[in-house]
Amino acid sequence: MPHPHSEKTSKPASPARRNFLKKTVPAAMGAAVATTLPMVAALEARAANAPATLQVWSCGGLAEAMIPANEAFGQKFKAKVLYTGAFAAALGKSLMANGRTEVFAGRALALAKNLRKAERMKRFVPLCYTSYVIVTPRGNPAGIKTLQDMTAPDIRVAMAQNASPPGGAAVMGLLKNAGLLEAIRPNLVENGTCVQRSVELVCKGKADAMIVELRISRMPLFEKSLDIVEIPPEFFPPGPLTFTVGVMDEGMANPLSEEYLQWMVGPDGGGPFFEKAGFITPYSLLGREMTERFGVRDV
Numbered sequence: 001m002p003h004p005h006s007e008k009t010s011k012p013a014s015p016a017r018r019n020f021l022k023k024t025v026p027a028a029m030g031a032a033v034a035t036t037l038p039m040v041a042a043l044e045a046r047a048a049n050a051p052a053t054l055q056v057w058s059c060g061g062l063a064e065a066m067i068p069a070n071e072a073f074g075q076k077f078k079a080k081v082l083y084t085g086a087f088a089a090a091l092g093k094s095l096m097a098n099g100r101t102e103v104f105a106g107r108a109l110a111l112a113k114n115l116r117k118a119e120r121m122k123r124f125v126p127l128c129y130t131s132y133v134i135v136t137p138r139g140n141p142a143g144i145k146t147l148q149d150m151t152a153p154d155i156r157v158a159m160a161q162n163a164s165p166p167g168g169a170a171v172m173g174l175l176k177n178a179g180l181l182e183a184i185r186p187n188l189v190e191n192g193t194c195v196q197r198s199v200e201l202v203c204k205g206k207a208d209a210m211i212v213e214l215r216i217s218r219m220p221l222f223e224k225s226l227d228i229v230e231i232p233p234e235f236f237p238p239g240p241l242t243f244t245v246g247v248m249d250e251g252m253a254n255p256l257s258e259e260y261l262q263w264m265v266g267p268d269g270g271g272p273f274f275e276k277a278g279f280i281t282p283y284s285l286l287g288r289e290m291t292e293r294f295g296v297r298d299v
Contacts, residue, residue, distance in 0.1 A: 052077075052078070052079045052080070052254075052256055053079065053080045053081075053082055053256075054079055054080075054081050054082065054102055054103065054251075054254060054256040054257065054260060055081075055082045055084075055100075055101045055102045055103070055250075055251075056070065056081050056082065056083050056084070056101065056102065056103045056104075056105070056260070057083075057084045057085075057086070057091050057095075057099075057101040057103070057104050057105070058083070058084075058085050058091075058104070058105035058106065058245075059085065059086070059087065059088030059091065059105070059106050059107045059243075060085045060086055060087060060088075061088075061107060061130075061213075061215065061243075062085065062105055062107075062127075062128075062243060063085040064215065064218070064219060064277040065128070065270070065273045065274045065276070065277035065279060066083060066085060066105065066273075067083065067085075068273050069264060069269075069270040069273040069274070070083050072269075072270070072273070073260060073263055073264070073269070073270070076263070077256065077259060077263075079256055081260075084101070087164065088106045088107045088108070088111065089111075089165070091104070091106065092106060092111045092114070092115070095115060095120055095121075095248070096114070096115070096118060096120060100248075100250050101248055101250065101251075102247070102248055102250050102251030102254055102256075102257050103245065103246070103247060103248065103251050103257055103260055103261070104121065104245070104246055104248055105127055105243060105244065105245040105246075105264075106243065106244060107166070107240060107242070107243050108166075108239060108240060108242060109242045109244065109294060109295075109296055110239075111244075112124045112244040112246055115246065115248075116246075116298070119249070120248060120249055121246040121247065121248055121249070122246070122247050122248065122249060122251075122252055123246055123247055123261075123298050124244045124245060124246030124247075124298055125244065125245060125246070125261055125265055125282070125298070126242065126243075126244055126265070126282040126287070126291050126296040126297075127243045127244055127245040127264065127265055127274075127282065128243045128274045128279035128280060128281055128282065128287070129241050129242060129243065129279065129280040129282075129286075129287060129290045130213045130214065130215060130240065130241055130243070130278075130279060130280070131213065131214045131231075131233065131236065131241070131278075131280060132170070132171070132174055132211055132212065132213055132214070132231050132235075132236055133211070133212065133213075133214050133217060133228040133229060133230060133231055134147070134150070134209050134210070134211055134228065134229040134230075134231060135199065135202055135209070135210050135211075135212055135216070135217050135222075135226045135227070135228055135229075136202065136208060136209050136226065136227045136228075136229065137202055137203065137204075137205045137208070137225065137226070137227070138224070138225055138226060138227055139227065140227045140229070141205070141208070142154075142155055142156075142208035142209065144208065144209045144229055145229060146229070147175075147178050147180055147211075147231060147235070148180065149209075150180070150184050150187065150209050151180060151183040151184055151187065152187075153186075153187070155187050155208050155209060156187060156189040156206070156207045156208045156209075157184055157187040157188050157189065157190075157207060157208065157209055157210065158188070158189060158190040158192075158198045158199070158201045158202055158207035158209070158210040159171065159188055159190065159191045159192075159198065159210065159211075160190075160191070160192045160193060160194055160195045160197070160198040161191050161192075162191070162192070162193045163192070163193055163194055163195045163198075165240070166237075166239065166240030167194075167195045168195075169240075170237050170239070170240045171211045171212075173237035173239075174211060174231070174235050174236060174237055175211070177234075177235045177236075177237065178235045189201070189206070189207055190206075190207060195212060195216060196216070196219075196221075196222075198210060199212060199216060199222055199226075202225075202226065203222055203225035203226060204225075209229075211231070213278070214228065214278040214279075215277055215278035215279060216278075217278065218276070218277055218278035233286075238293075238294055241290065241294070242290075242294055242296055243279070244296065245260075245261055245264055245265065246261075247261060265281075265282055265283070266283065267281070267283055271283060282296075
């Protein structure tokens with residue numbers, strides 16, 4: 001016996017219904033396609049126009065130069081540099097373990113060589129060098145002209161012996177090389193744990209002299225309050241003078257990594273930013289001499 005609703009459910013569609021479906025379904029599908037295609041096109045265009053990215057880590061001491069240099073690189077190559085600046089030793093340990101970045105700029109040649117030996121870094125080049133100067137309050141009221149002048153009985157000297165490496169240890173090494181460490185100790189009015197805090201005493205005239213990296217004297221916070229006195233380079237301790245920049249294993253697949261290295265160390269690229277921040281560039285006469293003296297080359 002037929003199901004009571006069998007005639008209803010199996011009845012062929014009426015001509016009116018067939019005409020409705022022919023008109024409505026294609027129209028609905030067309031509307032969906034018309035709505036979806038522009039969305040897909042917009043997403044594809046956004047992806048195509050999105051800037052390429054490059055992840056860069058560096059030791060914090062380079063930040064004053066790296067930040068504007070990275071911005072200039074990004075504008076030139078239509079890319080975005082994802083930058084992190086921190087304590088070099090901590091970043092180095094991270095990279096030797098689970099840390100991942102495409103480019104790393106670090107202090108001390110030994111760090112770059114260790115990363116290369118561990119096959120974490122694929123190649124490196126000299127990025128810049130640092131130097132040391134005596135800073136005095138603006139006008140140099142105590143008349144400091146040499147390291148020896150800092151040993152005079154009436155000279156107030158600031159130091160940050162216990163600052164994180166290489167801040168304190170490098171200055172101690174410099175004074176030992178000059179044979180003046182013990183002669184200067186009686187003149188210390190500050191022997192702190194932070195280089196920048198100790199420099200503030202010099203800016204305020206509460207200390208007559210302090211030995212710091214030239215880059216410290218170029219910081220906007222200090223540069224208008226300080227004069228500098230050059231120190232002969234032969235007294236510089238070699239360890240903390242060198243900065244390198246290298247492509248990490250993760251950066252090998254990104255063509256921006258090699259572009260970054262070549263641009264960052266050149267006179268038409270990052271070089272002027274490092275000069276302004278108080279660093280010695282590798283293409284300068286002194287920079288070329290330091291490259292040879294310290295053997296800063298890939299292995």
